[in-house]
Amino acid sequence: MKKPKVLVTFDSMKDANCGYFSFGKGLGDALIQENRGKFNLKFYLFKHTQYLFNGLVDIIYLSRLDRLFFRGKNDFDVVHLSDQTCRLRPKRVNAKKIMTIHDMNKVHLKFSKPHRIKVYLKKLGKLISQCDKIVCISQFVANDVVQYFPEAKEKVSVIYNGADKLISDEKHQPSFAPPKPFLFTIGLLSVQKGFHLLPALLKDNDFHLVISGRETPHKQRILEEAEKYDCLDRVHITGPISDDDKAWYYKNCDAFLFPSVAEGFGLPVIEAMHFGKPVFLSKFTSLPEVGGDVAYYFDNFEPKHMQEVFTRGMIDFIQNNRFEEARAQAEKFSWGIAAKQYMSLYQECLENSNY
Numbered sequence: 001m002k003k004p005k006v007l008v009t010f011d012s013m014k015d016a017n018c019g020y021f022s023f024g025k026g027l028g029d030a031l032i033q034e035n036r037g038k039f040n041l042k043f044y045l046f047k048h049t050q051y052l053f054n055g056l057v058d059i060i061y062l063s064r065l066d067r068l069f070f071r072g073k074n075d076f077d078v079v080h081l082s083d084q085t086c087r088l089r090p091k092r093v094n095a096k097k098i099m100t101i102h103d104m105n106k107v108h109l110k111f112s113k114p115h116r117i118k119v120y121l122k123k124l125g126k127l128i129s130q131c132d133k134i135v136c137i138s139q140f141v142a143n144d145v146v147q148y149f150p151e152a153k154e155k156v157s158v159i160y161n162g163a164d165k166l167i168s169d170e171k172h173q174p175s176f177a178p179p180k181p182f183l184f185t186i187g188l189l190s191v192q193k194g195f196h197l198l199p200a201l202l203k204d205n206d207f208h209l210v211i212s213g214r215e216t217p218h219k220q221r222i223l224e225e226a227e228k229y230d231c232l233d234r235v236h237i238t239g240p241i242s243d244d245d246k247a248w249y250y251k252n253c254d255a256f257l258f259p260s261v262a263e264g265f266g267l268p269v270i271e272a273m274h275f276g277k278p279v280f281l282s283k284f285t286s287l288p289e290v291g292g293d294v295a296y297y298f299d300n301f302e303p304k305h306m307q308e309v310f311t312r313g314m315i316d317f318i319q320n321n322r323f324e325e326a327r328a329q330a331e332k333f334s335w336g337i338a339a340k341q342y343m344s345l346y347q348e349c350l351e352n353s354n355y
Helices: 019-035 114-129 139-148 150-155 195-202 219-228 243-252 267-274 287-291 303-319 323-331 335-352
Strands: 005-009 040-045 058-061 078-081 096-101 133-136 156-158 182-186 208-212 235-239 255-258 279-282 296-298
Touching: 005 019, 019 040, 019 267, 019 335, 078 335, 096 114, 096 335, 114 139, 114 150, 133 139, 133 150, 133 335, 139 150, 139 156, 150 156, 182 195, 182 243, 182 267, 195 208, 195 219, 195 303, 208 243, 219 235, 243 267, 255 267, 255 303, 267 279, 267 287, 267 323, 279 287, 279 303, 287 296, 296 303
Parallel strands: 005 040, 005 078, 040 058, 078 096, 096 133, 133 156, 182 208, 182 255, 208 235, 255 279, 279 296
Antiparallel strands: none
16 A cells, blocks of 8 residues: 655755754654654755755755746645745645644734735735645644634644754853853844843843844844943853754753743743753743743833842742753653644545545
8 A cells, every 4th residue: 555645845944043944853853753654755845955854754855946836746645834934835736735834923023014914914814725734833823823814713723843852062162151150042133032121130140141043133222231231241142053052051051031022932942941941931922831830921021020030930940949840841842742743634634635
């Protein structure tokens, strides 16, 4: 009996420093491992992607012509478009189609212009209508999808992302080793990540703050806040970092901070909890789903409130020895679990198509 053919698109893995790369690598590796010959798997990638899954899966390389005519149009039983920016359009394939939606942040960002949001929703709605199943990476995102596209309710489900458990090399030293003690955060230096709110947490203590991630003009705002709180010499912006550097920062920091207001999932939170670290998060979007009862939450971004949450949280975490609780929360999110859930969905699609 021939195996069902499944194509998974990972064409957003172009930039090794973005979340889609981590998602593609984590899920792709897990799908290969969990497949055990059940499906004839193929992945769809840019030719110059830095990671090609160690040659363990057949790869179809993206062509610019695929948007007009995809040569493998009739070759697959299931096509999984692994994010909503898919270059391979759903209408270009004759198969059962699944699309993963990572966020609808645009509708939450106050600086998005109404006509831009309208265009965005129209485009996303068209993609959703062309797919048989929609997977959201958090219940928060699923609620957004159902709110804006109620007609899609019956085909929406939630599959949480996994998170790689980073291993810290004892001998490794990062390109910048901050003085200890220090606090850490990582992500694109954009307004919605809220990193400009963090210098306020350095008031009346000796902590340094390390912010890693791709820089934007918003960096200047962060530095202005550091100057305002007289801690410019204790705020360090590193730019993008390697996985080894990231693991070192997670392992050696005293706490992880993530006051984001637009987050589909929040992968760095889990990475930090794997190291048994206290995490301080905004209570907005998907972050409470990830941090659970173990995290400490900012209800608002008034400096005094944030300082109180941080001070009380640090005392509580250490006095009540919550290191293992943090690790246990992180263990709830694994790529193996996610891969099994996606494969069950592939199977469900096949059964509905009388494969």
